[in-house]
Amino acid sequence: MLEKGVRAIMKQLEVVLKNKTGLHARPASQFVQEASKYKSDIKLIREKNEYNAKSIVSILSMGAGKGIRFIIQAEGEDEAEAVEALKILVESGFGE
Amino acid sequence: MKGIGVSPGIAVGKAILHKNKETEIYKKEIKDIEKEIEKLKNALSESKDQIKELYEKTKNEVGEDEAEIFRAHMMILDDPEIFGKAEKKIYEMKVNAEWALKEVSNMFVEIFRNMDNEYMRERAADIIDVTGRVINNLMGSKSGNLFIPEEGGIIVAKDLTPSDTAQMDKEKILGLITEEGGKTSHSAIMARSLEIPAVVGTGKEIESIRSGDILAFDGDEGTIHINPAQETLRSCMDKKEDYETLKNKLKSFIGKKSRTKDGYEVEISANIGTPDDMDSVLKHDAEGIGLYRTEFLYMDRDTLPTEDEQFEAYKKVAEKMEGKPVIIRTLDVGGDKDLPYLNLPNEENPFLGYRAIRICLDQTDIFKTQLRAIVRASAYGDIKLMFPMISGMEELKKAKKILKTVKEELVNEHIYFNENMKVGMMIEIPSAAIMSDIFAKEVDFFSIGTNDLIQYTTAVDRGNKDIAHLYNKFHPAVLRLIKIVVENGHKEGIQVGMCGESAGDPDMIPLLIGMGLDELSMSPVTILKARQIISELKMKEMEKKAQQAANCFM
Structure with a gap:
């Protein structure tokens, strides 16, 4: 773990849900499974609310349908990879 | 205690309560x-x-x-x-x-x-x-999984979802009683297709049943006896035996035509949801599939079924029917059937809303995938295609146009299919029934869907228990609409069938024969009974009876 203050910025970027189902059902579980591969803390931020990317109930409670924008924010040793991988997953439309 | 009998047969057995009462949990301070x-x-x-x-x-x-x-x-x-x-x-x-x-x-x-x-x-x-x-x-208590003992039992539940039933050991279920639901609820449909006697919609009285109580009930009539006296129990056992004797008598109608005394023939076919229902279809000697409800392929999953998945399912049914007609209805969701992954809007009036063909004509990708699968499967049997919920000519024309495009694509891809596949529509909306003279020129057959036709014609929600007494399949207005549709269809020389719940109703069948329907499609278990009923009727008399019923105002 890096010391506090060494790193002022965490990794974050904004994505838009393109797939029909949104972040429900299978896409939601795919998302959580992918997020759980990384050590970093990963949060999704939508309309100022934060959601735990590694929690299926948290992700589902976002209720994010098609066309919704949100921020993926990661903090930790593999933050860059985590954000990139999740972005690709969302942009691929979860294979729908 | 009384409920609505939805699946025939007599059940006698021990009560098994589905889902235990919630255990009380107290807040306790802990040290370690x-x-x-x-x-x-x-x-x-x-x-x-x-x-x-x-x-x-x-x-x-x-x-x-x-x-x-x-x-x-x-x-x-x-x-x-x-x-x-x-x-x-x-x-x-x-x-x-x-x-x-x-x-x-x-x-x-x-x-x-x-x-x-x-x-x-x-x-x-x-x-x-x-x-x-x-x-x-x-807490070290037994988990909520339903255990059914070796000798079987009667399931008692508030209601059952498809995933509940998936978990049950169906062979050991002797009967089914639910607090909620009606004739067309999931529990009822499942019970009929598994041939398990069932009573639904008992209301709160069901709570008086304790686990292990001896229950005896008639799945036709709906009365439930809890811990009955010796005599009642004996009479139920006798009835059970009689019922089974009758069941055997019905077996003698296997392989026979469905013909009235005076030689008028109809086709009796089966309603199915999945290829798994085919065992029952063949066992009860259906003359065809009058309604293949394809929505089950889309349910209980997270994504749309692929074209190949659908093709395999349709092909399997067509092949098992060995050349007998198979009417495949395109996707009919919305209303009371939700598909979570489609994110269908929550509507004020779902039955009057975004459902069935309306969704398909809007989300044409979904529709085209299904049409491709059905058209491809037409090479393997006598498949007919049917559109649900058509309310006006424009919808039918649009649907047929998309079908034409799909066929052209398949021709270009050199995929073989039956170019003469018959295309029909359901008549379940009063506007379609009233315009059936025009529609009859555009399709190869009609199939009347009574469940919706009754609720739309009489403005009675078929799921609402408080007004269940108003949901009347014998309503003269409904009978008149059916008559109009049959006459208009026959004027253009097309087949007119019926695939709603009415088609298998013993009291309705004589009237339907009298009105001249060509095909009746019903739950497989009622087919032989219907054939027996028809064998005792005379067309001439039934015509009169149908006429009277259409003019009967109480």
Whole structure:
């Protein structure tokens, strides 16, 4: 773990849900499974609310349908990879 | 006690209550925090093993799709928000694990229950299910899984969802009683297709049944005896025997034509939901499939079925029917049938809303995929295509145009299919019935869907128990519409069938014969009974009777 203050910025970027189902059902579980591969803390931020990317109930409670924008924010040793991988997953439309 | 008899037969057996009452959980202060956390972890791993077992069992006994729900449950079990928060509560508040978990579970359940999306509300049930299992394990009580003893039993439940029934050992179910539901609810349809006697919609009285009570009931008439006296029990057993004798008598109608005394013939076919229903179809000697409800292919899953998946299902049914007609109805969801992954809007009047062909003509990708699968399967039997919920000519024309495009694509891809596949429509909306003279020039057949036709014609919600007495299939207006449709169809020389619940109703069949329907499609179990009824009728007399019924105003 890096010391506090060494790193002022965490990794974050904004994505838009393109797939029909949104972040429900299978896409939601795919998302959580992918997020759980990384050590970093990963949060999704939508309309100022934060959601735990590694929690299926948290992700589902976002209720994010098609066309919704949100921020993926990661903090930790593999933050860059985590954000990139999740972005690709969302942009691929979860294979729908 | 009385309910609505929805699946015939006499059942006698012990009551098995589905879903135990919620156990009371008290807040307790604890001293050894580490020990409490340890307890929670053990309960989690025990739960994980149980769910894994259920997953394997369902996968082997029913199928992979049906087992999918337990994978979702395993994910909830791994959820850091639920169990992390519960752990935190134990640490910070020094409380017992069951109480901490119940609190966190309640919080999430509340969130999901308040979402205006059917799919999300179902997730609340999943959270209750999973956390309830962990709490049971924490308290050392038996889990909520339904155990049916070797000698079988009668399931007593509030209502059953498709995933409930998927988990049950269906061979051991002697009967089914539910508090909610009507003739067309999932429990009722399932009971009929499995040939299990069932009574639904008993109301709150069902709560007086205790586990292990001896129950005896008639799935036709709907009266339920709880711990009956020796005499009543004996008479029920006698009735059960009579019923089984009759069942054997009906077997003598296998292989015979469906013909009245004076030689008028009709085709009796079967309504099915999945290729799994084919055993029952063949056993009861259906002369065709009058309604293949394709929506079951789309249900209980997270994504749309692929073209190939659908093609295989349609082909399988067509091949098993060996050249007998198979009417495949395109996707009919919306109304009371939700597909969570389509994110259908929550509507004020779902039955008058975004459903069936209306969805298909809007989301044409979904429609085209299905049409391709059906057209491809037409090479393997006598498949006919049917559009549901047509209310006006424009919809029919649009649907046919898309079908034409799909056929052209398949020709270009050199994929073989039956170019003369018949195309028909359901008549289930009064506007379509009234315009049936025009529609008859545009399609190869009609099939009357009575469930919707009755509710739209008489403005009676068929699921509303308070007005169930107004839902009347013998309403003269409905009978008149049916008559109009038959006459208009016959004027253009096309076949007119019926695939709603009315088609298999013993009291309705004489009238339908009298009105001249060419085909009646019903639940497979009622086919032989219908054939027997028809064999005792005379067309001439039934014509008169139908005429009278259409003019009968009470």
